[in-house]
Amino acid sequence: MDRTFWHDYHVTLHSVYPRLTTVGEVFNGDPEVTSFFAGGVAHRGIDTGLDTPFDFPVYFTLRDVLIHGKSMTELAKVLRQDALYPHPERLVSFIGNHDTTRFLTEAGGSVEKLKLALGLLITLRGMPQLYSGDEIGMPGGADPDNRRDFPGGFHGDAQSAFTKSGRTVQEEEVFAWTSGLLKLRSTHPALQTGIEQNLFADENVFVFVRSPDEAGCAPDHSPKATTDRLLIVVNKAAKSKVVELPVEETALAGCAQYQATAPATGIAPVVSGGKLHIEEPAQSMTVYDVH
Numbered sequence: 698m699d700r701t702f703w704h705d706y707h708v709t710l711h712s713v714y715p716r717l718t719t720v721g722e723v724f725n726g727d728p729e730v731t732s733f734f735a736g737g738v739a740h741r742g743i744d745t746g747l748d749t750p751f752d753f754p755v756y757f758t759l760r761d762v763l764i765h766g767k768s769m770t771e772l773a774k775v776l777r778q779d780a781l782y783p784h785p786e787r788l789v790s791f792i793g794n795h796d797t798t799r800f801l802t803e804a805g806g807s808v809e810k811l812k813l814a815l816g817l818l819i820t821l822r823g824m825p826q827l828y829s830g831d832e833i834g835m836p837g838g839a840d841p842d843n844r845r846d847f848p849g850g851f852h853g854d855a856q857s858a859f860t861k862s863g864r865t866v867q868e869e870e871v872f873a874w875t876s877g878l879l880k881l882r883s884t885h886p887a888l889q890t891g892i893e894q895n896l897f898a899d900e901n902v903f904v905f906v907r908s909p910d911e912a913g914c915a916p917d918h919s920p921k922a923t924t925d926r927l928l929i930v931v932n933k934a935a936k937s938k939v940v941e942l943p944v945e946e947t948a949l950a951g952c953a954q955y956q957a958t959a960p961a962t963g964i965a966p967v968v969s970g971g972k973l974h975i976e977e978p979a980q981s982m983t984v985y986d987v988h
Contacts (some may be wrong), residue, residue: 754778
């Protein structure tokens with residue numbers, strides 16, 4: 698159906714249900730294509746009225762960089778095109794759905810890669826969507842194998858992954874990681890509505906900030922002056938990586954305190970000479986509270 702249909706459809710739908718949100722599937726990895734269908738702006742004289750599309754470009758890119766060996770700079774390139782959307786913060790991001798091979802299976806069973814994908818999904822801008830079962834690392838090949846029943850929930854099921862005691866060691870590892878990051882997201886407005894500022898990307902590392910603004914930390918660093926601000930560091934390499942990046946004129950300007958919060962064992966970055974020194978372990982992601 699063409700965009701004229703969707704314009705008329707949404708005019709009628711929103712007149713009856715003004716608070717209803719619609720999400721559209723444009724199964725394409727090019728932001729220039731998906732953004733063409735996003736509502737809130739007229740392309741060639743037509744505003745589709747669609748509240749937001751699914752973020753297929755980020756879906757494809759996350760799989761490319763984490764599973765298929767492409768550089769983390771590819772993720773930065775896709776996110777750089779957010780300006781094409783009138784509301785990039787509304788994009789519904791995901792790492793898999795009922796039409797695609799399960800992430801864990803495509804990743805060759807790598808829990809480490811799945812955890813990085815889930816971590817980026819939950820901390821990047823947009824509204825994250827989880828496909829049922831990914832939170833415990835369910836496997837599954839091409840459709841319909843990707844639609845296996847979730848373990849438990851019905852009488853006579855031999856296993857119930859709805860409880861900790863019913864999950865395998867691997868399922869519990871993925872579940873604890875996912876639920877912990879979702880709890881972090883629920884308690885940090887910066888992850889829900891804050892801006893995203895991407896600071897660094899190379900072959901294996903991606904560093905970004907979620908914060909309420911780009912102003913940086915207040916000069917006195919007092920609790921009353923600080924605002925919700927998080928630094929996220931992802932390293933997909935098989936060995937630890939050291940990154941140094943300038944912080945002036947970024948959302949980290951004037952910030953001096955970095956406390957690892959997910960996981961809480963991360964090595965705190967150090968500010969010296971106007972640069973932030975970061976050491977991120979192999980195949981890991983760390984979220985830091987910043988003040």
